[in-house]
Amino acid sequence: xAERFGGKYSPQGSRPQxxxxxxxxxxxxxxxxxxxxxxxxxxxxxxxxxxxxxxMLMGLAAGGLIVLAAWLTREGLxxxxxxxxxxxxxxxxxxxxxxxxxxxxxxxxxxxLIADHGLVIPALYALVSxxxxxxxxxxxxxxxxxxxxxxxxxxxxxxxxxxxxxxxLRAMQDAILRAGDRALERRVDQFxxxxxxxxxxxxxxxxxxxxxxxxxxxxxxxxxxxxxxxADHYAQTRDSSARTDYxxxxxxxxxxxxxxxxxxxxxxxxxxxxxxxxxxxxxxxxH
Numbered sequence: 481x482a483e484r485f486g487g488k489y490s491p492q493g494s495r496p497q498x499x500x501x502x503x504x505x506x507x508x509x510x511x512x513x514x515x516x517x518x519x520x521x522x523x524x525x526x527x528x529x530x531x532x533x534x535x536m537l538m539g540l541a542a543g544g545l546i547v548l549a550a551w552l553t554r555e556g557l558x559x560x561x562x563x564x565x566x567x568x569x570x571x572x573x574x575x576x577x578x579x580x581x582x583x584x585x586x587x588x589x590x591x592x593l594i595a596d597h598g599l600v601i602p603a604l605y606a607l608v609s610x611x612x613x614x615x616x617x618x619x620x621x622x623x624x625x626x627x628x629x630x631x632x633x634x635x636x637x638x639x640x641x642x643x644x645x646x647x648x649l650r651a652m653q654d655a656i657l658r659a660g661d662r663a664l665e666r667r668v669d670q671f672x673x674x675x676x677x678x679x680x681x682x683x684x685x686x687x688x689x690x691x692x693x694x695x696x697x698x699x700x701x702x703x704x705x706x707x708x709x710x711a712d713h714y715a716q717t718r719d720s721s722a723r724t725d726y727x728x729x730x731x732x733x734x735x736x737x738x739x740x741x742x743x744x745x746x747x748x749x750x751x752x753x754x755x756x757x758x759x760x761x762x763x764x765x766x767h
Contacts, residue, residue, distance in 0.1 A: 524591060553576065674737055703733055
């Protein structure tokens with residue numbers, strides 16, 4: 481059974497995290513390097529305004545390419561972390577880190593042209609900077625994972641279901657930020673960890689995926705909508721009663737979700753349909 485968030489300095493007192501809990505989220509490594517790449521854009525942007533119009537435009541273009549390269553690289557790192565965290569995953573549809581390397585090379589090539597170094601030197605700048613980018617950040621995953629020797633249609637459905645679930649969790653985590661309560665942010669993170677435990681279970685053994693997707697949709701969409709409404713209300717009123725009710729709702733849903741992690745593998749559709757109906761009613765009442 482899942483437990484409420486607790487810690488030495490938390491309002492709820494000291495309670496241990498549940499054993500075997502899934503990671504709160506896939507944490508990308510090397511984001512600080514991508515942030516530094518953002519800062520290098522200023523090497524082109526600031527000097528551009530002291531140059532003639534042609535060089536100014538080229539400087540702005542080079543700085544813009546660096547910003548776009550840094551953004552793509554950061555998104556590529558996040559996509560790679562999500563890919564590595566899953567047992568079944570599609571390769572990223574667009575190789576963001578590779579595109580970031582190409583754009584970094586293009587930016588340095590433009591910088592070489594601004595310095596009037598001819599064509600050979602800017603081309604060398606482009607090749608070296610792109611190679612350094614790939615050496616620093618690596619390449620994007622280029623192959624699907626966990627789909628070897630398994631029905632491609634079924635595994636594709638699993639991957640799509642998990643992607644939908646992750647989108648609902650991210651929406652919840654974004655919405656709760658508006659409440660301005662760090663304890664609630666951690667509580668939602670714990671809730672997300674329980675949901676990701678089910679994702680990993682479904683990936684390992686899809687079972688009755690149709691029923692699982694139905695339950696996940698009702699569960700996560702309801703939790704997301706409840707979080708959005710609560711965050712907007714709590715940010716304006718700081719209503720302690722609403723906070724308690726929301727925390728209770730999360731606990732109930734988290735507990736039920738944890739208990740049903742293995743139920744999707746049993747093919748007991750009658751009990752599952754009853755649980756879905758009860759869950760719908762509970763979410764309507766709490767809305």
